[in-house]
Amino acid sequence: MAAHSRLHDPHAAEVAHQFEDPEQQREADSLGMWTFLVTEIMFFGALFASYVIYRSLYPAAFETGSHLLEVKFGATNTAVLICSSLTMVLAIYCAQTGKSKSAIITFLVLTMLLGAAFIGIKLHFEWFHDYAEGLVPGINFNLAKYGSGVELFMVFYFFMTGLHALHMVIGLGILTVLVVMTARGRFSPRYYAPLDISGLYWHFVDIIWIFLFPLLYLIGGRYTHGGH
Amino acid sequence: MSTAVAEPQHVPSGSQVNYLNATYGIKSWLLTTDHKRIALLYLASITLMFFVGGTAAVLMRFHLIEPQGALVQPETYNKLFSIHGIVMVFFFLVPSIPATLGNFLVPLMIGARDLAFPRINLLSWYIYITGAALVLYAILTGGVDTGWTFYTPYSSTYSHTHVIAAAVGIFITGFSSILTGLNFIVTIHKMRAPGMTWFRMPLFLWAMYATSVIFILGTPVIAITLFLLGLERILHVGIFDPAIGGDPLLFQHLFWFYSHPAVYIMILPGMGVISELVTCFSKKRIFGYSFVAFSSMAIAIISFLVWGHHMFVTGQSIYTGLVFSVLSFLVAIPSAVKVFNWTATLYKGSISYDAPMLYALGFIGLFTMGGLTGLFLASLATDVHLNGTYFIVAHFHYIMVGGAVMAYLGGIHFWWPKITGRLYPDLWARIAAVIIFFGFNLTFFPQFMLGYLGMPRRYAVYPAEFQVLNVMSSAGASILGIGYLIPLIYLIWSMRYGPIAGPNPWGAKGLEWQTPSPPPTENFEEIPVVTEEPYNYPGTEVPARG
Numbered sequence: 065m066a067a068h069s070r071l072h073d074p075h076a077a078e079v080a081h082q083f084e085d086p087e088q089q090r091e092a093d094s095l096g097m098w099t100f101l102v103t104e105i106m107f108f109g110a111l112f113a114s115y116v117i118y119r120s121l122y123p124a125a126f127e128t129g130s131h132l133l134e135v136k137f138g139a140t141n142t143a144v145l146i147c148s149s150l151t152m153v154l155a156i157y158c159a160q161t162g163k164s165k166s167a168i169i170t171f172l173v174l175t176m177l178l179g180a181a182f183i184g185i186k187l188h189f190e191w192f193h194d195y196a197e198g199l200v201p202g203i204n205f206n207l208a209k210y211g212s213g214v215e216l217f218m219v220f221y222f223f224m225t226g227l228h229a230l231h232m233v234i235g236l237g238i239l240t241v242l243v244v245m246t247a248r249g250r251f252s253p254r255y256y257a258p259l260d261i262s263g264l265y266w267h268f269v270d271i272i273w274i275f276l277f278p279l280l281y282l283i284g285g286r287y288t289h290g291g292h
Numbered sequence: 293m294s295t296a297v298a299e300p301q302h303v304p305s306g307s308q309v310n311y312l313n314a315t316y317g318i319k320s321w322l323l324t325t326d327h328k329r330i331a332l333l334y335l336a337s338i339t340l341m342f343f344v345g346g347t348a349a350v351l352m353r354f355h356l357i358e359p360q361g362a363l364v365q366p367e368t369y370n371k372l373f374s375i376h377g378i379v380m381v382f383f384f385l386v387p388s389i390p391a392t393l394g395n396f397l398v399p400l401m402i403g404a405r406d407l408a409f410p411r412i413n414l415l416s417w418y419i420y421i422t423g424a425a426l427v428l429y430a431i432l433t434g435g436v437d438t439g440w441t442f443y444t445p446y447s448s449t450y451s452h453t454h455v456i457a458a459a460v461g462i463f464i465t466g467f468s469s470i471l472t473g474l475n476f477i478v479t480i481h482k483m484r485a486p487g488m489t490w491f492r493m494p495l496f497l498w499a500m501y502a503t504s505v506i507f508i509l510g511t512p513v514i515a516i517t518l519f520l521l522g523l524e525r526i527l528h529v530g531i532f533d534p535a536i537g538g539d540p541l542l543f544q545h546l547f548w549f550y551s552h553p554a555v556y557i558m559i560l561p562g563m564g565v566i567s568e569l570v571t572c573f574s575k576k577r578i579f580g581y582s583f584v585a586f587s588s589m590a591i592a593i594i595s596f597l598v599w600g601h602h603m604f605v606t607g608q609s610i611y612t613g614l615v616f617s618v619l620s621f622l623v624a625i626p627s628a629v630k631v632f633n634w635t636a637t638l639y640k641g642s643i644s645y646d647a648p649m650l651y652a653l654g655f656i657g658l659f660t661m662g663g664l665t666g667l668f669l670a671s672l673a674t675d676v677h678l679n680g681t682y683f684i685v686a687h688f689h690y691i692m693v694g695g696a697v698m699a700y701l702g703g704i705h706f707w708w709p710k711i712t713g714r715l716y717p718d719l720w721a722r723i724a725a726v727i728i729f730f731g732f733n734l735t736f737f738p739q740f741m742l743g744y745l746g747m748p749r750r751y752a753v754y755p756a757e758f759q760v761l762n763v764m765s766s767a768g769a770s771i772l773g774i775g776y777l778i779p780l781i782y783l784i785w786s787m788r789y790g791p792i793a794g795p796n797p798w799g800a801k802g803l804e805w806q807t808p809s810p811p812p813t814e815n816f817e818e819i820p821v822v823t824e825e826p827y828n829y830p831g832t833e834v835p836a837r838g
Contacts, residue, residue: 082399082406082483084819092408092482099474099508106512110546114520114531117542202527212530212537219529223520 090257097261101268108227108272115220115279125213127284129221132199132214137189138281141182145270148178152266159246159256168246168259175266176239179232186229194218221280228276231269238262310713310810325410326813331396332711333417338384338392339780341424344431345379346773348372353735353769359756369752370437371453377440379431382462383424385696386554389561390472390507391420393703394500396711398476400804400811401494403485403820408478416471423465430457439750441551444532444543448524455525459518466511469557473507476500485803487822491585494802494826495578498585499564502592506553506560509596514550517543541607548599556595558692559659560588562699563630566652569702570634571827572800573649574641578827580633587626594623604675613672620670627663631656646798647721651702654729658694662687665740683743686736694732701728701779708783709797713810714790720782728775734768801827 083089119126155171158164191200198206201219242262245251251259311328321329352372355363364372395413399406407413430436436458438447447455480501484493520531521543530536532543571578578584600608600616634656643649665687668674678684705725709715738761743749747758754762796805807816 080410081814082404082408082410088482092478095481096409096474096478099477103470103474103508103512106509107516110513110516110549114542114546117539121539122537201529202523205529215529216531216537219523219527219531223523 086255093257093261094264097264101264104231104268104272108224111220111224111227112275112279115224118216118220119283122213122216125211126217128210129214129217130281130283132194132197132210133221133281134190134193135281137185138277141185142273142277144178144182144185145273148175148182149267149270151175151178152263155242156256156259156263159251159259160253162253165246165249168251169243172239172243172246176236176243179236179239183229183232183236186225191222224276224280228269228272231272235262235266235269238265309812310808311813312713312810314813323414325406325414327395327399327407327410327413328711328811328813328815330413330417331392331394334387334391334395334420337417337421337424338387341379341383342776344428345376345384346776348376348379350769350773352376353766355752356754356762357766359754359759359762361752364752366752367437368435370439370750371435373750374436374439375431378427378436378458378462380692381440381554381558382465383420383427385558385692386469387420387465387472388558388696388700389565389703390476390500390503390557391416391468393496393565393700393707394472394476394503394561397496397707397804398479398500399483400710400807400815401497401802402480402483402488403803403816403822404479404483405814405816405819407475408483409475412471413475416468416475419471420465420468423461423463423468426457426461426464430454430461433457441547442518442521442543443547444521444524444540445534445538448521448531449533449535456522459522463515463518463522466515469507469511473504473511476504477508480504485819485822488803489822491582492822492824492826493585495567495581495584495588496561496564498588499560499567502588503557503560505589505592506557506595510550510553510557513546514554517546517550520546541603544603544606545599548602549596552599552602553592553595555688555691556591558696560591562655562659562696562703563588565699565703565706566634566655567630568800568802569648569652569706570637570656571829572706572798573646573652574638574643575799575829575831576637576641576827577825577829578633579636579639580629581826583629584633587629590626591623594619594626598623601670601675604672605679610672617670617672621667624663624667624670627659631660631663645722647716647718647725648702648706648798650722650725650729651698651705654725654732655695655698655702658690658698658729658732662690662694665690678743680748681743682739682747682749685749686739686743689736689739694736698728698732701725704783705779706798707804708786709793710804710809710811712787712790713793713808714786714788715793715797716779716782716786716790720778724775724778724782727771727778731768731771731773731775735765735772736768738762738764738768801829 079086079089083092151171151174155168155175158167158171194200195204198204198209199218200222201215205215205218207215239262242259245258311326321333324330324333351363352369355361355369355372361369395407398404430453434454436451436453436455438451438453438455438458442455442459447459480493480497523529524531524533524538528536530538532538532540534540567578567584598616598620600612601620604613604616634652665683669678669684669687705716705721742758742761742765745758747754793809795807795809797809798805803816803820803822804811806820
């Protein structure tokens with residue numbers, strides 16, 4: 065949330081009235097984002113904990129559920145997200161080292177494109193497909209075919225990837241604001257805090273996916289013959 | 293930008309311009325980013341919610357005058373105690389001291405112009421209002437009957453009341469807690485005035501910091517838990533309902549992972565207030581500053597490890613129960629450290645019995661009783677007997693009403709002259725404090741006895757043999773209710789007619805007393821430089837630490 069306060073500030077380059085100097089403001093903004101990310105970890109943490117408990121209660125059903133997901137799309141998306149983290153870092157680096165506005169904007173737009181690609185793949189190749197297969201709990205889940213354990217897996221799959229995708233969408237909104245701010249010449253090597261802390265957020269969302277991918281797609285010894 | 297409305301850049305020295313009269317009009321309040329005005333917005337909102345929850349309590353106590361129930365249908369009684377619990381816990385006690393006194397005082401006490409993120413602070417109030425509106429909607433359109441704990445599968449499958457609206461309201465309000473906690477943590481870390489080291493901070497700030505840690509770590513978990521509850525209720529998938537493959541114990545684990553620390557969200561700020569009151573009205577340095585400070589942090593940390601003591605009889609393993617029992621005993625240690633240190637601070641102090649001090653002394657006694665009876669419940673064997681009885685109700689009301697509400701009122705009375713610039717009628721305030729103390733004890737002490745004798749909580753009817761104690765409790769509740777109305781009247785009266793307070797009517801230490809009352813919008817004309825320990829009252833100075 066710290067990001068938002070800075071992003072919508074029409075006088076971002078100046079020091080807000082409550083701060084003594086730019087350094088104090090920068091440190092406060094940064095700590096604010098880190099604190100916010102701690103709450104995010106607890107958010108997802110509750111879900112991860114619930115996932116772990118139900119996976120230990122219904123190991124077979126969770127493996128079956130996992131096998132219904134397409135690893136190739138999950139893996140592609142993992143690569144897409146890692147690349148987007150790289151372009152995000154490059155955008156910050158460009159601001160830090162005083163490169164041109166267009167360089168910063170290029171990397172920001174690339175980050176957005178990769179983020180959008182992630183959501184596109186998720187939506188088009190995975191969620192739509194899941195819907196066609198009758199795998200969406202509460203909407204069209206085929207209980208007779210898959211059973212309630214798989215349904216529970218699908219609840220966690222959709223809730224966790226859905227919450228993650230929501231964070232991606234919010235990230236795209238933040239990036240849009242950053243592009244506008246860059247175009248207006250707000251950033252300089254002396255002041256680029258909004259880029260910096262938005263980057264923290266973007267990387268955090270990536271890291272969440274790094275944990276989601278194996279937990280949802282790779283369980284159940286899919287690639288070890290005779291796995292349990 | 294509208295946010296500039298409430299922020300005059302230069303307050304001329306010695307003038308009467310302050311945060312209250314710097315700008316006028318409803319817009320200047322609803323769009324303010326001044327932490328002091330936001331504190332007042334919160335004060336008005338939570339006072340409203342307090343009387344909503346209080347009304348439900350009055351109706352319940354009236355109903356329980358007769359064994360077969362004097363007033364309402366059993367279904368309505370279920371809704372009354374649910375509304376009372378939900379409103380009082382999530383919409384009064386959790387935000388009470390942090391959102392009002394905390395918002396007002398954190399920047400003043402550390403010598404800052406505002407919190408680190410003033411607009412996020414305003415946002416948190418709007419979030420609170422949205423959540424509160426939803427819960428009021430749920431109440432007005434028929435209520436909720438799940439209790440404030442929303443235990444599954446009753447809440448997710450069987451209840452036909454407005455569970456979703458209430459849960460969404462609590463979910464939303466949680467974000468206001470998170471944002472307040474985030475703001476306090478960043479502000480306390482980064483915005484302290486020159487010389488304001490961590491160990492020169494008033495203990496109220498240590499309490500606020502510890503509370504904020506719980507806010508940011510605990511609240512997300514209850515949010516997700518309520519979300520899962522909503523999912524199960526809407527989609528009919530087996531998350532918590534055992535009939536369709538869910539695990540109802542998981543709900544209780546997740547719920548209490550937040551809701552037990554939430555008890556410390558309610559009491560830690562109160563402890564911070566008491567440290568300020570006891571030192572000011574004994575005119576003495578606090579006994580064992582660092583012990584009191586670190587005990588706040590210890591309580592915050594241990595509070596996350598004791599949630600299973602709510603589940604001794606719900607089917608968790610006996611070994612889990614043992615561990616949770618031991619950990620629950622541990623949390624009594626830092627709490628006791630505080631009580632002993634306040635008492636030692638009183639020793640040989642120049643004690644004056646102004647109204648805030650009456651609340652503080654009441655707090656120490658009532659909190660001690662609430663805490664000690666908590667040990668009964670942390671013991672496995674006695675808990676089996678007392679669980680689900682009025683003993684529990686009495687225990688946590690001694691902590692939450694005898695503790696948290698007493699401290700809240702004590703704090704409001706202590707800082708009222710700073711907030712409004714006016715004094716309230718001292719005699720009335722002392723009378724009200726005494727009425728509240730006696731009304732409280734008459735209400736809740738009989739409930740200890742009822743619980744010990746076996747009367748279960750949450751029932752609309754009871755055996756005739758319990759009537760005498762129930763009538764005593766209801767009589768106490770009437771006295772308590774009057775006790776709460778008196779301050780409402782004279783505090784509002786004092787805003788207009790009270791004598792001018794001056795900057796420091798109590799002769800208290802602390803930066804907030806060195807600026808005019810009410811403070812200017814920017815708090816300090818010049819950011820102060822701190823050169824001494826807190827509570828350095830004349831005649832009790834102690835050589836610097838170490």
